[in-house]
Amino acid sequence: MKLNYLYTAIFIIASINAGAQNAKLKKADRDYENYAYIDAIKTYERVAEKGYKDVGMFKKLGNAYYFNAELNKAEKWYRELFAMKQEVEPEYYYRYAQSLKSVSKYEEANKMLDLFNSKSGNDSRAALYERNKNYLEVIEENSGRFATENAGINSKESDYGTSFYGNQLVFASSRVVKGTGRRIQKWNNQAFTSLYAAAVDGDGNLQEPEKFSSDIDSRFNESTPVFTNDGNTMYFTRNNYNDGRKQKDSKRSTLLKLYRATLKDGAFGNVVELPFNSNEYSNAHPALSVDEKTLYFASDRPGTLGQSDIYKVAINADGTFGEPVNLGNAINTEGKETFPFISNDNELYFSSDGHPGLGGLDVFVSKMEDGGFGRVMNVGKPINGPMDDFGFLIDTKTQVGFFSSNREGGLGYDDIYKFRELRKITCEQLLEGVVTDAGTGMILADARVTLFDDKMEMVAQTYSGPKGEYAFNQLDCKKVYYVRAEKIEYNTTEEMVVMGKESGKTVLQIELERSVTPVKVGDDLAEVFKIKIIYFDLDKWNIRPDAAFDLAKIVEVMKENPMMKVDVRSHTDSRQTHRYNETLSDRRAKSTIAWMIGQGIQAERLSGKGYGETQLINKCKDGVECTEEEHQLNRRSEFIILSL
Template sequence: MKNFILYLSIISVLSWNSYAQKNKITSADKNYNTYAYIDAIKTYERVAEKGYKSVDMFQKLGNAYYFNSELEKAAKWYGELFAMAPDQEPEYLYRYAQSLKSIGKTDKANEIMEQFQQKSGNDKRGDLFEKNKNYLDVIKANSGRFKIEDAGINSKYSDYGSSFYGNKLVFASARDTGSLAQRKHSWNDQYFTNLYVSDLGKEMSPGAVNKFSKKVKSRFHESTPTFTKDGKTMYFTRNNFLDGKKGKDGKRITLIKIYKATFENKDWANITELPFDSNSYSTAHPTLSPDEKTLYFASDMPGTMGQSDLFKVTINADGSFGTPENLGPAINTEGKETFPFFTDENELYFASDGHPGLGGLDVFVTQLNADGTFGEVQNVGDGVNSPKDDFAYLIDTKSRRGFVTSNRDGGQGYDDIYKTLETRKIKCEQELYGTVTDLATGQILPNAKVTLLDNSYNILNTTISDPAGNYTFAVECGKNYIVRAVKPEYTTKEIKIAIPMVNNEKTRLDIPLEKEKCQVAIGDDLGKCFGIKMIYFDLDKYNIRQEAALDLEKILDVMNQNPTMKIDVRSHTDSRQTHKYNEVLSDNRAKSTINWLIKNGIDKSRLTGKGYGETQLINKCADGVKCTEEEHQLNRRSEFIITAL
């Protein structure tokens, strides 16, 4: 924009045009002749009641009861969790607070919620600081995505605010049409703007420019129209002027309003102002949501956070309107937000000088989520944006072609309309996929409910694993997500995943689920019920460590619940060290494990075992074979083979 004072008035050349461009566990003990069903959660609980402590165990216990609405028990185990390890993810604070509220401990719940708010970063000032520190790097990453050129319809005056109308482009212009009735401002020799139209040809190139409609044209400004898909209704911006009468506010300033017109008898008629318009504030730059049930617009009406904000209003089935709502701090700032445009992909583009940009007004985009909230606001980058004012962006999502208005250097007039071609979408996208399986058996699990959540535990998407146990989500590069899998008879599991900053790639995340009741038979490894792969000992030693005792407590509990069960304890090593050394070490470890179980009440007649050293490797990693640490780890395992039930 040129350097003159901006007003929301008749002398502002239509205000927010280019001169002021203002997001149960249901338990059932089942026993069969040949199978035993092991309730992992109950085992965790009995182990915990003995005084054994583990962050992972307390998290599982709290979550198991929380997800099944047994909040009193959830509160107990979350309490143990925070007593042991206070530094937990904010979501655990939230769940603990909700559980406390359910049992009447409101004061304690409020105390936990205060910690949640502090830790979750709800302070808006902190959010802005964190988001804005490296904004130039973000803009740079979003740049280089557009080809841009003069639209071929510009004059030496102001041309701006274009809109699609079928296969036509409608825009505002202050060009001199040669009419004796055309009026100029004496202070800048600019004409009032009117609407013009141009047919769109190949590659959306505009053709000859013609006047849009005499019925819409007034003595003052018209601009920024938006049309319904059927072409029968138009909303547009005009100075406060209707039926030959000019409205003014208390300071005798003529502001701007949104008007509605209908297409009848081959022209526009029935021009009326919208019911939420006012002589005391301005409304401008309307755009329709994809379903045409909501009108978005810019205004400085009461409730505005900055100089101008974006609002929305419901269009009822009978044509009436609801009450305008401010889009809130996710979108609006203390500066100017203006010129909204909605795509059929539920993206909201708008201009702002309050969000970090390159200078003047910049074009930004955000995604409307399924729950009505808006996603992250992103600067669309250099190309569309410049150090000057850039606004009124629109795009055809199929061809990725569109238009933007700018007063950047090198233009023909005060403001010019430029053609754009987006060569790469702003979102770096990937496919997050994986397979849901049984932790113990590796069996695929179809019909599991898999939910994608953001880092604040807001649900983004939900799917069901297919017959092959597979799931997939579209995700954004460089972001952190949480994937939650739920299936009857299995413990709910949440896994965090960071998506690499590589476009059009795939990230795999398999989800092994632990059964609440683990079915075992003679010959099965009882340790698989609890994901026990190895019993931990100090290097080259065979005394039972605390981590090993926690896992052995689980085996102990199951054997106490199943008094006829017998176990063969088998200890294995990797191929490093000599055969003799590994055989002795593994045998001593097997004996230590058996002795621990006997010491804790299991009759020795129920236990057998030995060490197998490196004689039963499960992969290629024999002597002299180069393997990774992870591959060697697979061979260092402990097995609890059921020999009788």
């Protein structure tokens, strides 16, 4: 009864105050559209707590938390949205799935992803999920490769986006230094970020951070720097703020741009905006290639596949830039790809909420090869978790690095974590073997060996060496490949091989059969065609269909060689009586000859008989215990060339 009274009271209050509620909602809508998400959240929640239910409000309330990277709180309001059982845009199924992951409700999240897949049409995130429904198992396999800990330099505000500069770690922070004032930004009610630096040793231990450069610091956000190896040039992210003036897009929003600063007299200055920026879209989070000839960054510029994509742009020798190029759908999705980093091993690390992950932004890696990118892999736990994980940075010499996260247990809104990589994620196999003649075992050099993937697309090609050897490097563990070998005067062969589960070596020996086999009097045609037994049913001697297939090979050879005469010999093992075996084998030999005559071979070219158990080729005589395999060696058919 108390529940009924409560609902009635809420309904009456809501009816009386409908005008006031609508006014509050309009204010919240204005705050939402202006990216003042904290203020919008407060207003929407006060309205919702009074029992007011509205699809649009729940969307915006969920979005306000979702866009503010508080997915665990977004889950509550998206749940309320879906409880209303009204049709919503497919994107909300994806956002709800991501929010469910943030509270470790993966089974429910996968159900939402199934619905998203059915409703979203050609969305690449749906296709990725459909192709990788075992993504949690894969992530688990990739997990446990890092030892992580709090970096020890975090504040109660946001700290994120690290970069190495000599023996310093430079990062962005919204901390407020005592005795100084900082302007507050509406969207998260935190101070605008500045760059800080902390001395770092080879083990990643950090000293107390200090302001990095007052010359770089503006009234708005500075973040995510990257430095050239000589330390003379810095690229970084800043709000659209030039020459003391803040600029806005057509919607009156101040976006992000990339800038370059140069070192002079021990300080960074001469800040210039990069030429491919625009007031109408954001460019952010720069990263440099190993040779420093390419700048990578995140952007929502025209041509972007999703909310933000990763791009690259050439840095010319004279300091000018080429045209930005989207990295394409191998990396980018309809979701958010951001915070690129290029390791000295030419690996692209980036964060994404579009590739299958554990919730929010996850860190992924892709090996850069031949101008493109290899398979995208989730780096696993503990780097990734249910919340946002981003800003991955590693020194490949020491295997020590840093990343940023808003995970639970941190000191502030975003925190910086230190890690040590214990083993590489890339599991690579070496495939090798030797090419030989199937009949003689002779080494075959100069055989062409081609490697195909599981879609039969060519991966690589080589030729066998002087010792018949071949090899393919850097193949993916557990992956299916096909190996095709070809050589003049030999039949082409193709074999499937599955790579091992761990980094190491897989051996595939290749035997090629001659397409033209020289024969002489006394040779056994059964050996040429690898015919071990002409099969008959138990106690029968009529030719079975599978036996006819093998006999047809002999017939065709004799037709191609009209002077050839053949003696057909049938043998049994020692089981059954001597007389029984001799009689049965003789009937089978004669049945074989009759079948070959029926196929057009003249009777005078054929002879033969059954030898029963009189010509055993091993120890398996009467009274001697043998295995089935040993007995089978004696059950054989021979087609001996008598003349040519």
